[in-house]
Amino acid sequence: MALQGSLSELSLPDVIQLVSVSGKSGAFHLVKGEEQGKIFLKDGQIIDAFIGNLRGETAVYEMAIWSSGDFSFEPGETSAEVTVQRSNANLMMEAARRLDEWRVLSRRIPSLDLVPFFSPREGQDQVTLSPQEWILVTHVDGHRSIEDVATILRWSAFDVSKLLFGMITSGLVGLREPQEEQGGGGFQAGPSPITLLGLAEKIRTVAIDVVGPGGEKTIEKQYGGACTSIEQGGDLGVIREMVTQNSKAISLLKGAEVAAMFDEQVRPLLGGIDEGSS
Template sequence: MALQGNLEDFDLTDVLQLIHLGKKNGALEIETEKNRAEIYFENGKVVYAKTNESVGEDAIQYVLRWSKGKFMFSPEKTAPQKVMNIPIQNLILDAAKQIDEWKRLEKVIPSIDMLVDFVEEPNVSSEEINLSPDEWKILSLITGEKSIRDIAKLAKFTEFNAAKVFYGLISSGLVRLKKPPEKKEASVEKKEEKKEPKRRRGFFRRG
């Protein structure tokens, strides 16, 4: 019998465990109304995963938060590349630890696709600011036109770790979120008039 079903009827962690215990080779394809994921296995271990936006462990962590969608396992499919070789139990344990934390982060960061910019006049003095190396790295990449997801990739952070850093920076009143612009084809004139975004890092001092 083919391994397929609906996430409303089957817990995704149980499906992944079944593939792992059976030491299966192939791809688990999961589809929702707005997203799609593929998780590739070799001998029951995850070797590659992707969604519409994420790749690797970020994709796994994201998919494990889905509660709706259809899934199907295709044993004939092979991974386009191998970026990991991790027992699924490790990924499930990590995801379980992060689910509650994500709920807390999402109260401040509803989507990692939102743009980030500096607060023009932070309600805090520069003497009060003592930033960590991770926070400085994140701040150095803010242009006002990049999303949290973009900056996570540039900083080589997981999306979860980047979101944690941004949670602190936003809660401290140093940076703010902006809605991304609607996707429209920019005219040639707008492209020519586009200016380099301003960076306002002079306010901060290294601690």
């Protein structure tokens, strides 16, 4: 009979430890709502894992923070892939650390079903965000849940929540229940004008660095136009257009290779805006 139980009664690191010391081979099946994942062991050592778009160690860590759900262990089930190289001890130490950190994060983010939205920040200065935070904010639209955003970005929900935690603490982002209707409640679907202006400034800096002497005037003109459009209510479409026009100008001034360099450098800032908005 397969080993099975509830993660609300026994954490995944404890369950894996129990099986690994016996040197068994097989697969853990984990289910939480609609989410399903597997962790494969060979002679007691974790060799592969997956859940959704995540694979390997990241998948192990993602499932290790689950505080609810069910598990079962099927002896003899194997995987042809080896995506995990770290020892069980190192994996479980990191999983335990993340579990402790998740308990802190969950004080402000009690559920991954919550929907992040931008809080109005009238009269405040432009925000300073890391490249990963910029990528994240381009996917916060006031409709997608935290889980949805993580899936689109192919990031772990833990990593998304960790970034959101800081934004929530600073007042940039709020959370609402999925069933709450937007409109009249202080929700802001897309990035705030301040956030968009900050993103435009970063793109301007990259463009000027790439184009070098002689091209600053063109870049500044496009930056000024983008800022005006944002202040008049423009959305992420203004940022897309700014990038497109900058790329065209750089191509004319410096050639296609330099324009491609610009595109490559701004891509992390945009974080797949077009993909996320489709």
